[in-house]
Each structure stands twice: as structure tokens, then as C-alpha cells.
Amino acid sequence: MRTVNAYAAISATEPLVPVTIERRDVGAKDVLIEIRYAGVCHSDIHTVRGEWGQMTYPLTVGHEIVGVVAEVGTGVSKHAVGDRVGVGCMVNSCRECAACLAGEEQYCSNGNTGTYASVDRDGTITQGGYSTHVVVDEDFVLRVPEAIPYEAAAPLLCAGITTYSPLRHWKAGPGSRVAVVGLGGLGHMAVKLAHAMGAEVTVLSQSLKKKDDGLRLGADHYYATSDPATFTDLDSSFDLIINTVSAVIDLDAYLGLLALDGTMVNVGAPPQALPIHVFTLFGNRRSFAGSGIGGIRETQEMLDFCAEHGIASDVEVIGATQINQAYERVLASDVRYRFVIDVDTLR
Numbered sequence: 001m002r003t004v005n006a007y008a009a010i011s012a013t014e015p016l017v018p019v020t021i022e023r024r025d026v027g028a029k030d031v032l033i034e035i036r037y038a039g040v041c042h043s044d045i046h047t048v049r050g051e052w053g054q055m056t057y058p059l060t061v062g063h064e065i066v067g068v069v070a071e072v073g074t075g076v077s078k079h080a081v082g083d084r085v086g087v088g089c090m091v092n093s094c095r096e097c098a099a100c101l102a103g104e105e106q107y108c109s110n111g112n113t114g115t116y117a118s119v120d121r122d123g124t125i126t127q128g129g130y131s132t133h134v135v136v137d138e139d140f141v142l143r144v145p146e147a148i149p150y151e152a153a154a155p156l157l158c159a160g161i162t163t164y165s166p167l168r169h170w171k172a173g174p175g176s177r178v179a180v181v182g183l184g185g186l187g188h189m190a191v192k193l194a195h196a197m198g199a200e201v202t203v204l205s206q207s208l209k210k211k212d213d214g215l216r217l218g219a220d221h222y223y224a225t226s227d228p229a230t231f232t233d234l235d236s237s238f239d240l241i242i243n244t245v246s247a248v249i250d251l252d253a254y255l256g257l258l259a260l261d262g263t264m265v266n267v268g269a270p271p272q273a274l275p276i277h278v279f280t281l282f283g284n285r286r287s288f289a290g291s292g293i294g295g296i297r298e299t300q301e302m303l304d305f306c307a308e309h310g311i312a313s314d315v316e317v318i319g320a321t322q323i324n325q326a327y328e329r330v331l332a333s334d335v336r337y338r339f340v341i342d343v344d345t346l347r
């Protein structure tokens, strides 16, 4: 065991505080990572505040992790000391079920092991990336291409793959009209990725405040959802809508924007149920779908795609002491476009 510095929530209602946590000894298949940067995902906030269910505290979150390999176990073949690596939302899975065998470990029928707040194989609760080191099975460690700076790579491990996977699954590309709802951490990656895949991209944001940014990130069009005319002007005009909103929205209004056989994919994860009127789906034979992160193979593919297309996240680097302030800004939709913790400030 090794004791390392971290930030943790001590309850659902109090600010995160500095703590120390234990990391297991490096096993034969394990990689010890010295963490450099950790992204702040809205899921971290939902989790620590108990919005998705009761948690065991203290809890260290963070599942957008990048760093350097500091030590490897005797049986490790995929990574070496000094490599630039990343860890996303999962650190293990059963490896035997149909989903795992298909490389879709996020849908492991025996439940994947989340990077934080999951029961690990040794019975402990996994602790995430707001910390100086982490020990992870080599199969769940990604290679971070040299072309992507560490801090800009961190958010790719969740925001990047969570938007890349549905864009690929629903075949975004030349000729497809893609709308992205919400220009936050996930949304800004969806815009960059859909644009790089060749799709025509529209941002649907609450206001026009971030319009210049949206167009710079790769959007072709930008509309404010606070303006009712948006929903009449854009009626039946998208093949794919990626909804990244962390709160409840009027799904029927957005579903009406889908063209014939269009699909709206929900990646936003508000704690409350989202009502849908089925008649909205009958029109244009629309589909409503969900998508969770992405498998390890696809996450590596996404990192390589980003390197090849010169894409990474737009980040605001913060020190560890600014985490609680950053949470408030995320909740106020005031993030441009991902907070990333400089983990050196924790050492």
C-alpha cells in the first residue's frame, strides 16, 4: 500500500477537502501512474452530491486522468515506465461476457468497475483521479499520443469518448446533420469531433453567449434554445441530436427537430426521469437512445483520431484548492470548456 495526497468529498453537502488515500501495491498486471492532470466532469459533481444515489465517504472522484507510468508489474507488456498514459471511467470489467469480448466493456453484463465509487476486486471502494497516483490494470490504461498536450488530453478520457462513441455508432459524417445540445465539457468535444468527421454541426445552447466559441470550435450554425423561433425554424432538420445537458429539458421539443429516421442520443445524465410523449416519436419514425462512455479499444481509437485531426479539449487549468469554485462555475454553465486540475498542486 502507498499513501498519496488527494481531494475528497466527505459528505454530499460539504466542499471537497485535502485528504490522503491508499493505493494498492503494484500487482503483476498493474501500472502505477503518476498523475499530471485530472479533468472535472459534471458526473463528478452528480456523484459526490449523492444525486445518483447514496455514496460512501470520503470519496475521491475524477475519471479524466493523464500522467506518466512510474512503475509496472512483472507481467505488464502494454506499457513501460515513462510512457504518457490515460485512464477514463473504467478500471476493470469481467472480460468474459459478450459485451467485454466485443470490446464494449462499458456494457459489461457483470458490471464494469468504475474508476471511482465502485466496489473493486479486493472489496475496497475505488477512488478517482483527484490524486497524485493511481494503480490500474494495464488493460484499462490508454496510450496518450505525443501530439496532444497532457492537460488538453485529460478530458478526452470521458468527455471525448462519451461523444465520439455515439457519433461513430450513429454514423456522423459527410452529409449528416448533427445537433449538439449544451456547449459544456461534453458538448464542446461533440462539436469538434462531429466537425472532424465531416458532419454539418449545429449547436443548441441556452443563449447566444458562446456563439463565437461554438463557431470557432467547428459548428456551422448556432441557435439559442431560449428563443421559441429556434424550434420552428429547425423543425425536422437533423439526422442526429446529441443531448449533453445535465438537467431535465423538454425532450419533445428537441425530438421534433429530428428529420425522418433521425435519432436523439442522450448522454446527459440528470438524476430525474425525462418524460417523452410517444407521438413525437411516431412523427418521422424518430428514435430516442442513450449511450454510455465507450470501450477501451474505441477510446484508444478516439485518442488517435484526435491526434491525427489536431483535436483536444479547450481547458482551464486550476490548482487543487480551486476545485470547489470550479464546481460552482460548472453548475452555472460557466465552463470554457473543461476544468482540469494541475495535480502538481497536490504534491
Ligand code: NAP
Binding pocket: 040, 041, 042, 043, 044, 046, 158, 159, 162, 181, 182, 183, 184, 185, 186, 187, 204, 205, 206, 207, 210, 244, 245, 246, 247, 248, 249, 266, 267, 268, 269, 270, 291, 292, 293, 330, 331, 333, 334, 335, 337
Ligand atoms: P457541463 O460541462 O456542465 O455541460 C452541460 C451543459 O448543458 C452546460 O454547459 C449547458 O450548456 C447545458 N445546460 C446545463 N444546465 C441546463 C439547463 N438547465 N437547461 C438547458 N441546458 C443546460 O457538463 P458535462 O461534464 O459536459 O456533462 C454533461 C452531462 O453528461 C452530465 O449530466 C454528466 O453526468 C453526463 N455524462 C454522461 C456520460 C455518459 O456516459 N453518458 C459521460 C460523462 C458525462 P449551454 O450553456 O450551452 O446551454
Ligand code: ZN
Binding pocket: 041, 042, 043, 044, 063, 089, 158, 159
Ligand atoms: Zn465523466
Ligand code: ZN
Binding pocket: 093, 094, 095, 096, 097, 098, 099, 100, 101, 105, 107, 108, 109, 110, 111
Ligand atoms: Zn463483462
